[in-house]
Amino acid sequence: MNPAPELTGRLALVTGAGRGIGEAVVHALVERGARVLATDVAPDGVRALALKYGGQVVARTLDVTDSQAVEALVAEAEDTLGPLDIVVNVAGVLRTSAVAELTDEDWAATFAVNTNGVFHVSRSVSRRMAGRGTGSIVTVASNAAGIPRTDMAAYAASKAAAVMFTKCLGLELAPLGVRCNTVSPGSTLTDMQRGMWPAGDAQVEAAAARRVIDGDPASYRTGIPLGRIADPSDIADAVAFLVSDRARHITLHDLYVDGGATLRA
Structure with missing residues (x-):
């Protein structure tokens, strides 16, 4: 008999799942046996995933900038679907501009999703994972978090903050059996x-x-x-590895998946 897929029996929450890297992460997790709660601020993409995979994917609309909505969804998921074993923070926005022309609204909106959203989701789920003594959280950041980019100050700074937040969370949760890592893509065809x-x-x-x-x-x-x-599946495969038992001794790690573009600066 063939062994069961490596994520069989696990429940994952993926944000920003309606398209691009988030959608690819859903495909990768489902193919490895996980059930997935696929969320996005726009409903169409996650609904299509639920139709494609039937009961293996549950679609929900979620604005990660709304901490109360995040807490309500996580509580509902744990009550109706079961304990969350995996969280993948993918939801993100990009607003490009030279700093001199960067507006207050663009700066705030970028951090609201890319940083605050990661905080809201990770905080809510990690409280529950810590009590169970198991779980894996992966934040999809960017190689721009580790190297300066012209016209991308808000994006790069927000992703750098998300990386360091995830590492600090991982340090706090490591004694409790919860692993926290980041995947930092470079240019990806999205x-x-x-x-x-x-x-x-x-x-x-x-x-x-x-x-x-x-x-x-x-x-x-x-x-x-x-x-x-990169293809979105290249990033999704890295995420799937980090949430699996093959990465059971990996935490606080930032995995660059950028074809060597930053020369790992």
Whole structure:
């Protein structure tokens, strides 16, 4: 007999699950046997996942910036679906601007999702995991958290804060059996990445991708040594590893999945 998939019997909460990396994480976890509570501020994407996977995926609308809504959803999930074993914080926003032109609203909105949202979800679930003495929390951050980027100060700072928060949480929870790690992608072929490119046809998109791969000295940006932009599944596979028992002795770790783009600076 074939062994059961490695995440069989586990329940995961994924934020930002409606598209991009979050959607890919749902696919990866389900394929490994987990049940998933897929959440997003926009309902259509998570509803499609629930239709695709039936009872293995439950879809809920969630604004991670609303701490009361987060607490209510986590409480409901634990009452109706069972104890949460895995949390993956993926929900994120990107607003690009030079600092001199960066508005108060753009700064606040970026931190509200990328940092406060991670805090709200992780705090709520970790309280419950700590009492059970088991669990895994993964925050999807960015390699921009570890290296300066022009026109991305709010995004980079918010992701750096999310990384350090997750590490501090992991330090507090390690004696209680709960592991906390981060995955930091580089350029990944998502709507967020395409939103930074000129609008156009496939040829225009290919040229924009080539510039990312080659790098841009004018913006102090290295290229990607592996010569390709990541697929969302590349990030999801890293997340799936970190939440599995194969990573049982890994916590407080920040795993860069960027094809070597930051030269691990």
